[in-house]
Amino acid sequence: MPPTKLTKLKTYHVDDGAKRGPMTMSQVRFHPTERVLFAACAERRVAVWNLDDKETTVKNLTAVPGAFACPHETGWVRCLDVSPDGKWLATGGSDRRLKLWAFAGGKPADKPTHDTEAHAGWVEGLAFSPDGKLLVTGGADLAVKVWNAADLTPVKSLTGHTGFLRDAAWLPDGSAFVTGAEDGKLLVWDAKALSLVRTITFGGANEQFGQNPSLSGVHRLHVSRDGKWVAAAGGKTLTAFDLATGTPVAEDKSDAQVCFSPKDDLLATGSNNAKVVAYDSTKFVPAKADKNGKLGNPGPLPGKELAQIKLGDFSLGMRFSADGKLLGLGRADGKVEVWEVV
């Protein structure tokens, strides 16, 4: 039976007592085999929770308390990923470093197994390959880098983006990976040849100025479970593309965030308000070119909206668990909500 609704389970929160503003979650990941939740936030460390811990109430806040782990010396952790076998956690920071942490006994090790200066700028976007052998990172130096996941030795540095990198994701079969940047481009890379296969224009690239800067270009991207679609979110738009052709097939006015369920045809998107849609790819309406060859807009994202979840302004961090049964939603106020997909 395909899922029909989402139910909120618990709220998770982290606080080490330091005087500061909200921790502002920016990325959320579930451990693939254990009941552990991770989040990158406005901190040089990663927030970690045991999903089964009980909620406590402190100063009118009822939430599961967490802990900090995987410290970088300076800056903030900007991205993280867990290896498919669950044995490793990788973190990338604004300190330009990529760190690999062993995960055992329900928590990451105190010290990294490997630690390297990965980019000449903030490390953004990090993804283990499905077989766990390779890691891809993007950087504010505009480079895409491929690493041996076992020891962080460099495999290849790729160029092609012209704006700060933001996110990376693999196809489930490991044949290719996709990177997205503030230049408004999605670049599809062949995983064997480590060469560019296709450039997809998402758009929305602009300089992030003013008092209320939007997240310009591609902010987040993800690939569907069948490897057919890649969705990108940023600025004010979500667009899904056919990975084989690069053609836009659906769009939505949600923004900033996107992830596919690994088990169902579910897509979560949105920032201030997250929504979860059971999409129907048979009803995608691809964009068509006009008589001058200019590509029009695709049809709206088809399917049934299962949930509309109000998170609050500027909320970021969104990911399904490996079994597709949980959805983690980060919030700007430093909390992560976990919802059950029923």
Added chain:
Amino acid sequence: MTRSETHPAECRRADHHLSRRLFLQGAGAAALGGFGRLFAADNAEKAAKQQKHVILVFMSGGPSQFETWDPKTGRPTGGPHMNTQTTVPGIRFDEYMPNLARLADRMAVIRSMTSDLGDHMEAHYLAQTGHKPTNVVATAPHWLSMCARQRPAANGLPSYVVLGAEGGGNMAVPGPGFLGAGYQGLYCPGKGQGPEDLPAAGAKDLDDYRRRAALRTQLGEGYSTGRTSSAADSHDAAFGSVERLLRNRDLFDLAKEPPKRVEKYGPTALGKDCLLAARLVEKGVPFVRVQHQGGLAWDKHRRAFDSQRHLTREFDVATGALIDDLRERELWDKTLVILMGEFGRTPEILGQGSPGRNHWTKSWSLSLGGCGVKPGVVVGSTNEDGTAVKDRPVTIPDLFATFYTLLGIDYRTELEFEGRPVPLTENSKGTPVKEVL
């Protein structure tokens, strides 16, 4: 209008144009050769060479000291930005300021600014007039209007030009105040564009304009006869500037600049305006205010640290090129370049929603250079987390006392408005920051 006419450092009317030495040099040349026109041209050129200039690049919104000149990388207040070593040993700037880091040994930085107005518009007013808006006895002029009065341009050029607007409020770019419209900065809309709505180019259009101006003057004289009206004087002054502009139309024409020079400033609006500011100074305009974007762009309450990278990077490219350009063209020694906003930002990363910093007046930074500013100097410091000035606090009156001193204007000068004394800086407070002089 000048109250302390006899003050030794106060300039007299003649000082605005020619020094006594220059005058005698010219008189000697005339006596020897009798080339009156050469004499005039020669001295106009020399007078222009005496002129000091200011390019004020204003970072409206309140630039974060942490993400510019006073990073605290690795501290709880440091945020995600890294820092980079400058050409001054031991001094580091934000990682997105490589050009200004390279030029740190040419500029001075004040890391111990402290002020007390945390509202954007009040702080804009204070940081650009030297007066708090609530304390003025007369509407205070922008300090560059004041400079335009004290040190007007030679050769009929505009004395003060404003490039770009800040739309964040009506006190963002203070006007000429009680000095009157004659000292209003000539407004250009930004993006490297010259003044708007000028009459069309060409001899016929200039003649048409002069004919209309003559009629206006004739009618105006009828009104002014027997009246003392500062408003009419201001009106006349404003119209008087238009013909000068028509004669100097190509001042603002960036198309006349070689592409290589244009390229160095970057493709941004700020780049174009910094180039135009350099061009104006090179042509003899004394005072230029450059607005870095409208909309209080440096006011980073939210999504600060990601978007700050873009803002800082374009600022660094444009102002770095400006400094390089002024030095290459030997304008550096007589041009005061100031990079500042109205206040700083909170050490605590608070934000409204996503991370950012709020307004902070207690300890903030700015940078200045050229025009005799001692290069490579860092004035004052903040504590480990940047929560307070550790040593050598510098106030806004101190800053203005420094600016005026660098320009050879006595900061203790008092002007007069309706019989009341109006000092250049509020209550004549302030002491020049001797470390940069």
